[in-house]
Amino acid sequence: MLPLTAGEGRAFNAAVMWDEQDVVLVDTGLPMMQTVIKTALEELGIPFARLNRVIITHHDTDHLGSLPELLNTATKLTVMAHAAEKPFIEGIEHLLVKIEKPIQSLPPAEKEERRQAYLKRKTVTVDKPLVDGEELPYCGGIVVIHTPGHTPGHICLYHKSSKTVIAGDATVAEAGRLQGPSPIFTVDMAEAKQSLKKLLDYEIEQIICYHGGLVNENVREQLQAVTA
Incomplete structure (x- = not known):
């Protein structure tokens, strides 16, 4: 897990996997968090210059945000994401329904400001x-699990050697307990809950939730509870 702290007390839990050949970062926080990421990596003993792969779980700004800055400074960086999420990350398509629920209570002018910010956000090439x-052959093997619902191309990742699921926004957590998908930020709740059931096919010792952090107690039972 790679905790990232932004302003106003906002905290995210990205993930990093590394071995002698590769350093794989999963999600990149908000825009302008490159220095935060660099510091977090170096605190783990990982030189920033070794970062060579980034996997994006989905195109939300708090996951994709700092990738353009990382691409400007990293000498060799391969960007990966699910094929169904690629057009949103590259700005070819827009998922305006994704932001309508979170902004529905805002004044009209602020709603439009948020919509325009979404449409004008920086994009990158996958x-x-x-x-x-x-199965990606990096860092002991990383399995891609397509978990649509939060967005059409949302993915979780299963790190085989540590039996860890990197959940993105497929489920949030609070105080070490899984809470399931967040209704206000999820495009299709029924699909999101159905997607979570796919995680039950894996032997999991811990789950990293981007919002909420690490869950490592009674993981299977907790998954069964939030998918019931």
Whole structure:
């Protein structure tokens, strides 16, 4: 887990996996958090210059945000995301329904400001589109699990050697307890809950939730509870 703290007390839990060949970062926080990421990596003993792969779980700004800055400074960085999320990350398509629920209570002018901010956000090119069930040969093996619902191309990742699921926004957590998908930020709740059931196919010792952090007690039972 790679905790990232932004202003106003906002905290995110990205993930990093590394070995002698690769350093793989999963999600990149908000825009302008490159220095935060660099510091967090170096606190783990990982030189920033070794970062060579980034996997994006989905295109929300708090996951994709600092990737453009990382690409400006990293000498060799391969960007990966699910094929269904690629057009949103690259700005070819827009998922305005994704932001309508969170902004519905705002005044009209602020609503429009948020919509325009979404439409004008920085985009990046996905170098390697991913598919469900694909195993990436990095850091002991990383399995791609397509978990649509939060967004059409949302993915979780299963790190085989540590038996860890990197959940993105497929589920949030609070005080070490899974809470399931967040209704206000999820495009299709029924699909999101159904997608979570796919995680039960894996032997999991811990789950890293981007919002809420680490869950490592009675993981299977907790998954069963939030997918019931």
